[in-house]
Amino acid sequence: MARIPDAFIDDLLARTDIVELINARVPLKRQGKEYSSRCPFHDERSASFTVSPTKQFYHCFGCGAHGTAISFLMNYDRLEFLDAVDELAKRAGMEIPRDAQQREARPDSAPMYDALEAASRFFVRQLAGNDAARRYLDERGLDDGIRDTFAIGYAPDGFSTLKDALGKDDPRRIAVLEKVGLLSKNERGHSYDKFRDRVIFPIHDRRGRVIAFGGRVLKPEDSPKYLNSPETPLFHKGRELYGLWQVRQANQKIERLIVVEGYMDVVSLFQFGVPQAVATLGTATTPDHAELLFRNAPDVFFCFDGDAAGRRAATRAMESVLPRMRDGRQAFFLFLPDGEDPDSIVRSEGAAGFEARLAGATPLSTFFFDTLGEAINLATLDGKARLAERAKPMLAQIPDGAFADLMRLRLGELTGLGAAVQATQPPPPLRPARGGRGAPPPRRSLVRHAIALLLQKPGLAAGLPPPYPFVALRQPGIELLTELIAIASVRPEITTGVLLAQFDEREEAPALRKLATMPLAGEESSWEVELRDVIGQLDRQALQQRIDDLLAQQREGTLDASGKQTLRELLAQSAR
Numbered sequence: 001m002a003r004i005p006d007a008f009i010d011d012l013l014a015r016t017d018i019v020e021l022i023n024a025r026v027p028l029k030r031q032g033k034e035y036s037s038r039c040p041f042h043d044e045r046s047a048s049f050t051v052s053p054t055k056q057f058y059h060c061f062g063c064g065a066h067g068t069a070i071s072f073l074m075n076y077d078r079l080e081f082l083d084a085v086d087e088l089a090k091r092a093g094m095e096i097p098r099d100a101q102q103r104e105a106r107p108d109s110a111p112m113y114d115a116l117e118a119a120s121r122f123f124v125r126q127l128a129g130n131d132a133a134r135r136y137l138d139e140r141g142l143d144d145g146i147r148d149t150f151a152i153g154y155a156p157d158g159f160s161t162l163k164d165a166l167g168k169d170d171p172r173r174i175a176v177l178e179k180v181g182l183l184s185k186n187e188r189g190h191s192y193d194k195f196r197d198r199v200i201f202p203i204h205d206r207r208g209r210v211i212a213f214g215g216r217v218l219k220p221e222d223s224p225k226y227l228n229s230p231e232t233p234l235f236h237k238g239r240e241l242y243g244l245w246q247v248r249q250a251n252q253k254i255e256r257l258i259v260v261e262g263y264m265d266v267v268s269l270f271q272f273g274v275p276q277a278v279a280t281l282g283t284a285t286t287p288d289h290a291e292l293l294f295r296n297a298p299d300v301f302f303c304f305d306g307d308a309a310g311r312r313a314a315t316r317a318m319e320s321v322l323p324r325m326r327d328g329r330q331a332f333f334l335f336l337p338d339g340e341d342p343d344s345i346v347r348s349e350g351a352a353g354f355e356a357r358l359a360g361a362t363p364l365s366t367f368f369f370d371t372l373g374e375a376i377n378l379a380t381l382d383g384k385a386r387l388a389e390r391a392k393p394m395l396a397q398i399p400d401g402a403f404a405d406l407m408r409l410r411l412g413e414l415t416g417l418g419a420a421v422q423a424t425q426p427p428p429p430l431r432p433a434r435g436g437r438g439a440p441p442p443r444r445s446l447v448r449h450a451i452a453l454l455l456q457k458p459g460l461a462a463g464l465p466p467p468y469p470f471v472a473l474r475q476p477g478i479e480l481l482t483e484l485i486a487i488a489s490v491r492p493e494i495t496t497g498v499l500l501a502q503f504d505e506r507e508e509a510p511a512l513r514k515l516a517t518m519p520l521a522g523e524e525s526s527w528e529v530e531l532r533d534v535i536g537q538l539d540r541q542a543l544q545q546r547i548d549d550l551l552a553q554q555r556e557g558t559l560d561a562s563g564k565q566t567l568r569e570l571l572a573q574s575a576r
Contacts, residue, residue, distance in 0.1 A: 004085060008097060009070075010493045012085065015092040018069045018497075019053045024253055025076055025295060027328065040076060040295075041065040043326060043399030050517070055456060055496030059517045066513055068497035076295055083207050112234055115176045116202075116210040118166055123153025123200040123213075126161075130154045133199055136218050140264065141347060146271045149246055150201060155215055157197035181212065181229035195227065201263040203235070203281065204245035211235045214242065214263050214281070226262065228282050237281040239288045242266055244296065250275040256299040258342075258358070259285065259317070265303075265342040273351035277342070285317035290324050299330045301361055303342055306335040315371055318364065322394060325364070327401035332361035365407060368394075369414065384415040446541075447477040448515070450534045453527050454484045455516040458499050460531050461488035470538035473545060480508060543574055 019035055022028060028035035028051060039049035042063040049060045059066040065075065073084035082096075089096050127133050127147075133154040137147065146152075155162065163183055167174040174191060177183045183191040198215030205211045212229035229235055243266040247254060250270070258277045260266060269277040276297070280289055285302070293300045302317045304310035314333050321331050334357055336345060346354045362370075372390045377383040391411050398404040411417070454460055464485055471482050487502060488494055496516050503509045522530065550567040553559040559567070 004082075005097060006491060008094075009085070010491055010495070010498060012088055012092060012094060013056055013068055013070070013495055013498055014493050015094070016056070016069045016088050017053070018056050018058065018072070019051055021069050021088075021091075022051050022058060022072060027298070038326065038328070038401075039063060039065060043401075045400050052496070055516065057495065057497035057500065057516065059513065061517070064510075064513070066497075066500070068495070068501060071497075071501070077206060078292075079206065086207065109234065111176045112180050112232075113209055113211075115166065115173070115182070116180050116212075116234070119162060119177075119182055119213070120151055120153065120200075120202045120210045122162060122165055123155055123195075123202075124151060125153075126156050127152065127154035127199075130156070132218055136199060140268065140343075142267060142271055146267060149270065150243075150267055151210075152267070153200040153202070155193065155195035155198045155200050159192040159196065162193045162195070163191065179232060180234065181232050194229075197222070198227065201242070201267075203229070203240060203242050205234075205240070206245065206248075208245050208249075211240070212237075212281075216263065226282065237283050238286040239292070240281060241278040241289065241292060242281055243270075243278040244292070246270065247276055247278060248296070254297040256301060257293050257297040258301045258303055259289075259293065260303045260342045261305075261313075262341065262343070268343040268346055269354070272346045272354075274346065274354055284313060285320045287320050287323070290317075290320040294321075294324050294329050298328055299332070301332045301334055301358055303334045303336065305341070306337060310335060311371075314367065318367060318371070319394075321364070322368075323397040323399070325403055326399045327403055329403075331364040332358070333364070333367045334358060334361040365410065368407070369410065373414070378414060384417070387411070388415045388417050445475075445477070446534050446537055447475055447481055450531060450538070451477060451481050451484060451512070452515040452518065452520060453531045453534070454481075454488060455496055455499065455512060456520060457524070457527055458484075458488040458494050458496060459492060460528055461485045462492055463528050463532060464489070464535060468535075468539075469542045470535060471542075473538060473542045475541075540574075543570060546570055547574060 019028060023035070026037050026040045026049075028037050029047070031050075033052070033054065035051045035053070036047045037049050038044055038047050039060040039062055041049075041060060042065070044062050048062040049058065049065070051058045056068060057066070058068075058072060067075070069088060070081070070084045073079050073087060074081060077084070077087075079087065085096060127137075137152065142152070163174065163177065166182075167177055174183065178185070178191055182194055184194045185191050195213060195215040197219075198217055201214040201216070202210045203212040203214060212232065212235035214229070215227045217223070217225055228237065231237065241259075242263060246266075247257065254276065256276050258269065258274065260269070260277050260279050262279060266277045266279050269275070278293075280286075290300075300321070302314055304314050314335070318331075318333075325331065336342070336357075342354070345357065349356075369387075369391070372394075373387050376387050378387065388411060395404065395407050395411065398407060461484070468482065468485070471478060484499070487499060491498075500509070500512055500516055503512055520527070547567065547570050550559060550563055550570070553563060554567065
């Protein structure tokens, strides 16, 4: 965090509504001055995840997850620090200081991003000059607006058109083009354009940067029909979803995502008024895909062909989403008629027709038992036992909650093993009471109480002008209290979350987080007076400590004249 000025981070977080940010991803419920939900970072039954708008801080009493809006984006959206700062800065209309950007940018990745962006612009320009490619898109019903939204382009039918335009016989540039998958090599080691005579679909990451490309042939006889960039340092197809960037730009709040198979399916659905479609990139739905889907929307629709291959793909998707089916999430499966895909359906039936098909999609629970029960005769005991044998290991992957309970109940209804299945679930162990929002605050020392007040309202430090006599106290926590006051005094806008972040790598961090989330007695309006009173008591203790030290020297006969004068002054000060 130190590489970007502290003042910028403080200002950025002060302008960010952490409740709004988190609520867009995890539905929150108001509870008094704070908000709560089930924790998005671990599986649980009760809501132990709290968000404080005044502290600009989130904390889970269950797993300990905590932090600011920046750390939430890093953990939930899987962004790097600078990416999270950049996203918040864009939301707030702020610009990251250029020198900070230059220091943070990884020198090895910047040329790769630049090359991919340059290639995307090159392909767009080539589309403008190619009649066949434009005619193909016209026939697919894609207007200029949607082409711009997805930056659709065209790769010319030449072995070195892109290489000549961007490489310019510079070995370093050519090496970068090879590294990001824009060039291939033949047996003799000569590089050539990977994408040729294809409509090009850039693939963007969650920051909107181009990280790869997909290309579709214009002529039906050419193959392969679709060609993707290879795996590169910037592109891992099992972790990315085509169109997710555009979905996030088109929807203020994403209520659902529709997973389709091809680029044209995504683009056509956008064109015809269904802007929530994404596509896996030539691979089955992976656990990373499933996590990414649910982190962006509570409802996910998987749209597949109705043939055997489509059913297999749906089964793999089901296996990936089951471990992520926390309460509040839903998954559905839509199977299309033979020979149809989302592109053809939406063009023939329109958005209303496609929406009607989505409304009739098969819920995950139904698909699960239909799939596992295929070719099983549930009229026999053997069949029921086989279904239970298949289902129980998979049901065990579902996080605890209402959905998991209902799925086990359904298995019991189908097999008659309800009581037995329930018996395999051990009762939750009794746990001792723990500190939390409903627990009474423990007795605190003065030092601990001062630290708690400062953590929950760092701005109170402004009311504590130096000098600070208490710093001489030989008591646990005095150095920490002094450090907190020093940080909060020079950064008056600092929030609880940012203040805690200063101590993340230190051994005091767990204790500080606990103090920051414990309830304090009294009204917040009285905390400033309370803190000054506590500091005053600590100053008097420091005075008494100094007097006791001097009296000890006097008893030992080691107190000189100057010390005796100091003792008299301190005793007089103490008597006032």
